[in-house]
Amino acid sequence: MSAVLDVNVVGIVRVVHAFLPLLRRSPNPVVVNVASGMGSFGMTQDPARVESQYTLPLYSASKAAVLMLTTQYAKALKDVKVNAADPGQTATDFTSGLGHSVSDGADSIVTLATIGPDGPTGRFIDRSGPLPW
Numbered sequence: 001m002s003a004v005l006d007v008n009v010v011g012i013v014r015v016v017h018a019f020l021p022l023l024r025r026s027p028n029p030v031v032v033n034v035a036s037g038m039g040s041f042g043m044t045q046d047p048a049r050v051e052s053q054y055t056l057p058l059y060s061a062s063k064a065a066v067l068m069l070t071t072q073y074a075k076a077l078k079d080v081k082v083n084a085a086d087p088g089q090t091a092t093d094f095t096s097g098l099g100h101s102v103s104d105g106a107d108s109i110v111t112l113a114t115i116g117p118d119g120p121t122g123r124f125i126d127r128s129g130p131l132p133w
C-alpha cells in the first residue's frame with residue numbers, strides 16, 4: 001500500500017511542488033491530475049458503471065486521494081487551475097489491452113491541459129463531461 005500511495009499520490013505532491021516555480025511563470029498555469037473513476041465514490045457505487053464491477057482497494061483509495069488533492073490544491077493554489085481527468089477504461093498495459101483507444105483515453109487530459117484563462121478549477125471530468133466524486 002505504501003508503494004502504491006508513494007507513486008500515485010505522493011508522486012503528484014512531489015511533481016506539483018517541483019513545477020510550481022515554472023508554472024507561476026506561465027500566464028495560464030494548469031495542473032491536470034490523472035485520476036480514475038475507480039477513485040470516485042459515486043461511480044464505484046453505481047451498478048450502471050463499469051467501475052462498480054471491480055474491487056481494487058489499494059488503487060481506488062490512491063485515486064480517491066488524487067481527487068481530494070485536486071480539490072484541495074484548487075482551493076490552495078488560487079493562481080493555478082487544478083483539475084482531474086478520468087481517461088476511462090483504456091487499452092494499455094495496465095488493462096491488458098481492455099478498453100477504448102489511448103487517443104480516446106487522452107481526450108479529457110488534453111481538454112483540461114488546454115483550458116483558457118476562464119477555464120474551470122477543481123473539476124473532475126472524462127471525455128463526456130463532469131463526473132461524480
Ligand SMILES: NC(=O)c1ccc[n+]([C@@H]2O[C@H](COP(=O)([O-])OP(=O)(O)OC[C@H]3O[C@@H](n4cnc5c(N)ncnc54)[C@H](OP(=O)(O)O)[C@@H]3O)[C@@H](O)[C@H]2O)c1
Binds near residue numbers: 034086
Ligand atoms: N488504462 C486505464 O483504463 C486507466 C483508467 C483510468 C485511469 N488510468 C490512469 O492513467 C494513468 C496511466 O495509466 P496506463 O493505463 O497508461 O498504465 P500503464 O500502461 O501501466 O503505464 C503506467 C506508466 O507509469 C509509469 N510508471 C510506473 N511507476 C512509475 C514510477 N514510480 N515513476 C515513474 N513512472 C512510473 C510506467 O513507466 P514504465 O513503462 O517505465 O514502467 C508507465 O509508463 C495512470 O495514472 C492510471 O491510473 C488508466
